[in-house]
Amino acid sequence: xxxxxxxxxxxxxxxxxxxxxxxxxxxxxxxxxxxxxxxxxxxxxxxxxxxxxxxxxxxxxxxxxxxxxxxxxxxxxxxxxxxxxxxxxxxxxxxxxxxxxxxxxxxxxxxxxxxxxxxxxxxxxxxxxxxxxxxxxxxxxxxxxxxxxxxxxxxxxxxxxxxxxxxxxxxxxxxxxxxxxxxxxxxxxxxxxxxxxxxxxxxxxxxx
Amino acid sequence: xxxxxxxxxxxxxxxxxxxxxxxxxxxxxxxxxxxxxxxxxxxxxxxxxxxxxxxxxxxxxxxxxxxxxxxxxxxxxxxxxxxxxxxxxxxxxxxxxxxxxxxxxxxxxxxxxxxxxxxxxxxxxxxxxxxxxxxxxxxxxxxxxxxxxxxxxxxxxxxxxxxxxxxxxxxxxxxxxxxxxxxxxxxxxxxxxxxxxxxxxxxxxxxx
DNA sequence: TGTACATCAGTGAACGCGCGTTCACTGATGTAC
DNA sequence: TGTACATCAGTGAACGCGCGTTCACTGATGTAC
Numbered sequence: 001x002x003x004x005x006x007x008x009x010x011x012x013x014x015x016x017x018x019x020x021x022x023x024x025x026x027x028x029x030x031x032x033x034x035x036x037x038x039x040x041x042x043x044x045x046x047x048x049x050x051x052x053x054x055x056x057x058x059x060x061x062x063x064x065x066x067x068x069x070x071x072x073x074x075x076x077x078x079x080x081x082x083x084x085x086x087x088x089x090x091x092x093x094x095x096x097x098x099x100x101x102x103x104x105x106x107x108x109x110x111x112x113x114x115x116x117x118x119x120x121x122x123x124x125x126x127x128x129x130x131x132x133x134x135x136x137x138x139x140x141x142x143x144x145x146x147x148x149x150x151x152x153x154x155x156x157x158x159x160x161x162x163x164x165x166x167x168x169x170x171x172x173x174x175x176x177x178x179x180x181x182x183x184x185x186x187x188x189x190x191x192x193x194x195x196x197x198x199x200x201x202x203x204x205x206x207x208x
Numbered sequence: 209x210x211x212x213x214x215x216x217x218x219x220x221x222x223x224x225x226x227x228x229x230x231x232x233x234x235x236x237x238x239x240x241x242x243x244x245x246x247x248x249x250x251x252x253x254x255x256x257x258x259x260x261x262x263x264x265x266x267x268x269x270x271x272x273x274x275x276x277x278x279x280x281x282x283x284x285x286x287x288x289x290x291x292x293x294x295x296x297x298x299x300x301x302x303x304x305x306x307x308x309x310x311x312x313x314x315x316x317x318x319x320x321x322x323x324x325x326x327x328x329x330x331x332x333x334x335x336x337x338x339x340x341x342x343x344x345x346x347x348x349x350x351x352x353x354x355x356x357x358x359x360x361x362x363x364x365x366x367x368x369x370x371x372x373x374x375x376x377x378x379x380x381x382x383x384x385x386x387x388x389x390x391x392x393x394x395x396x397x398x399x400x401x402x403x404x405x406x407x408x409x410x411x412x413x414x415x416x
Numbered sequence: 417t418g419t420a421c422a423t424c425a426g427t428g429a430a431c432g433c434g435c436g437t438t439c440a441c442t443g444a445t446g447t448a449c
Numbered sequence: 450t451g452t453a454c455a456t457c458a459g460t461g462a463a464c465g466c467g468c469g470t471t472c473a474c475t476g477a478t479g480t481a482c
Contacts, residue, residue, distance in 0.1 A: 002456065002459085003445075003457085003458050005445095027323055029235070030237060032434075033437085034434090042458095042459070043459070045438085045459065045460055046458060046459040046460070048436095053436080110371045111317050111319045111371065114375050115238070121377040125375065125376050125381065129381070152388045152389070153365065155372065156365050156366075156385060156389045157368055158368065159372060160363070160365055160368025161364035163322070164314065164367060166322035167321045167332060167333065168333050168336065169332075169333040177360055180357045180364075181360070181364045183357070184357075184361040210423065211478075212477090216424090240468060253470095253472085256471080
């Protein structure tokens with residue numbers, strides 16, 4: 001049952017998308033090839049028509065997740081409308097802590113990525129660089145020569161906060177970690193803080 | 209070959225210590241019971257005389273790692289001498305990124321902890337609360353009602369930074385992430401920044 | 417205090433299971449003539 | 450354009466391996482008398 005080239009490409013894409021979700025949900029090591037294929041509506045045997053190994057899929061899936069995130073940030077920043085504020089709000093929400101559809105791999109499989117092969121780390125690192133660029137290109141930072149440095153710091157704080165909020169065994173503590181981090185980041189950036197009480201978008205709405 | 213109670217307790221402690229190191233080095237899921245027992249100079253069969261399951265060891269080992277970190281922070285803060293500065297410096301060093309002996313589990317197995325069982329998350333969360341307390345009790349924050357909030361923010365930024373630095377495929381990027389995070393945290397706290405150029409301890413020395 | 421017995425830390429082999437990967441096979445697609 | 454053949458996406462079973470866990474056994478320790 002050979003498939004057309006378009007169908008093959010579609011299947012490959014589907015596997016990557018499903019894998020990206022499953023990896024975030026259950027972890028890189030705990031998610032099996034058979035699980036992913038089943039979730040994509042296929043059987044495990046066909047996997048190796050698309051990928052040389054599970055590791056290659058890990059690299060592609062994590063890279064794709066990162067790229068999706070970068071595109072989302074870039075797109076909404078270009079559209080203006082306090083896009084960056086929305087992203088900080090959304091990133092530091094309880095919803096993102098549980099969101100496996102568009103969650104950030106740096107949070108959901110962060111410590112596993114540090115042990116991943118070179119290909120995976122390269123793909124993810126490129127995504128990270130893209131995020132830094134996207135954030136530092138935000139209009140409110142245009143004049144600042146420290147835009148990159150600030151973007152790096154903001155990302156560290158956000159990713160650490162969500163990582164910790166996901167570990168915490170107490171919902172109140174999780175919320176506190178997210179809230180305090182958001183407040184501090186807001187305080188860091190007066191032009192964001194100014195807007196804060198005007199037109200903050202509810203988290204659920206900010207979720208694309 | 210039954211052992212005396214003291215010896216049994218010693219063996220149990222040894223297993224926990226070795227496990228804490230191996231878990232940080234290779235991850236919770238990728239480290240096997242047999243690996244740990246071998247590293248402790250034992251065979252796998254004896255494991256279940258000390259623990260009901262691997263999961264219980266995970267909880268104990270991660271809890272112990274956290275407690276060790278808390279004790280270390282508390283102790284050096286009590287001793288004065290810009291202890292907190294030293295800890296920030298040390299935490300955000302390239303050395304800590306590779307340090308498996310006294311590295312922070314929230315960094316080294318962070319994303320795996322979020323998926324761990326309740327017992328493990330409880331043990332680690334208690335450690336985290338201890339860290340927050342220890343940092344916010346630092347003398348330089350004594351008068352500040354926002355000490356806890358600041359401690360939470362600082363921890364998020366530090367843990368995120370080291371997580372990211374460990375993932376990055378480029379040493380320069382890793383160093384930049386650590387440096388920018390350190391600079392921003394220093395800038396946040398003038399009394400730390402004041403001291404900064406006076407008596408900063410070299411990282412290698414700050415490593416206990 | 418000495419002796420006989422129960423306990424139990426540790427060994428090393430085995431069990432069952434799930435994983436990543438391979439493989440013979442199927443049959444629709446794409447291609448060469 | 451039509452036909453015969455090669456290709457290859459997908460199937461489902463099997464392979465080998467490593468894992469967490471169990472178990473019969475050993476022999477030093479602790480305990481009851």
